[in-house]
Amino acid sequence: MKRISVQLLIPIMTILLLAGCNTYTDEGAETYQINNDGAQIQNINQEYNSTSYNQTYRMRVDENAEEQVEMLNEVQSATIITVQRKAYVAVVLENGNTEGVPGELRNKITRQIKMNDEAIADVYVSANADFVVSMTDYREQLLTRRPIMGLTEEFNTTIKRVFPKER
Numbered sequence: 001m002k003r004i005s006v007q008l009l010i011p012i013m014t015i016l017l018l019a020g021c022n023t024y025t026d027e028g029a030e031t032y033q034i035n036n037d038g039a040q041i042q043n044i045n046q047e048y049n050s051t052s053y054n055q056t057y058r059m060r061v062d063e064n065a066e067e068q069v070e071m072l073n074e075v076q077s078a079t080i081i082t083v084q085r086k087a088y089v090a091v092v093l094e095n096g097n098t099e100g101v102p103g104e105l106r107n108k109i110t111r112q113i114k115m116n117d118e119a120i121a122d123v124y125v126s127a128n129a130d131f132v133v134s135m136t137d138y139r140e141q142l143l144t145r146r147p148i149m150g151l152t153e154e155f156n157t158t159i160k161r162v163f164p165k166e167r
Contacts, residue, residue, distance in 0.1 A: 059083050059155065061142050065116040072112070074105050079135040080113065081142065081155075085121040087113050088159060090128075090135035098129045124163050131162045 062080045069078040069089065076092045089109060091101065101109070110123040126132075138155055141148050 059138075059142060059152070061139050062087065062113075062117065065113045068112045068116050069109050072105070072108055075109070078109075079132065079139050081135060081138060082117070082120065085119055087117075087120045087123045088135065089113065089123060089125040090132040091125060092132055093127050098127050098132075101125050101127050124159075126162050128162055131158065134158050 060082055062082050065080045065082075065087065066078045069075055069080065069091065074094055076094050078092075079090045081088050091109070093101070093105075106125050109125050113123050114120050135158075138151065138158075141151055
């Protein structure tokens with residue numbers, strides 16, 4: 001009789017032990033939820049509200065759009081980085097103008113990009129020499145496909161400087 005109760009007791013104790021180990025909570029774990037409507041990033045323990053108009057958690061180089069824009073006669077080269085539904089375009093013009101992009105050319109570039117990716121809602125174009133250099137650098141960093149500390153903040157700062165009216 002004792003032998004049967006000991007044999008029965010061992011599986012019961014094992015089940016209770018395993019059930020007790022299943023009470024792990026991930027308190028303090030970094031779990032995030034992104035709310036696109038209000039541009040909020042929520043942590044389990046804390047809530048962060050972002051006032052940045054550029055949520056750059058999905059920056060990518062759009063090489064297809066770059067090729068399409070470079071096919072325009074007025075454009076020597078183009079660097080395009082998309083962030084959500086926005087495209088940021090740095091162009092080197094054939095005439096060497098770094099002061100601005102003429103309105104008709106800006107419209108052609110916008111049409112090319114939107115034809116290439118229908119999800120793009122806003123296109124920001126600049127021929128500013130500093131912007132071209134920065135965008136080329138960001139492009140190279142993104143193409144390495146390694147996490148780069150501070151890239152998002154640096155990119156946002158550059159965008160705010162080059163396109164201050166576009167908030």
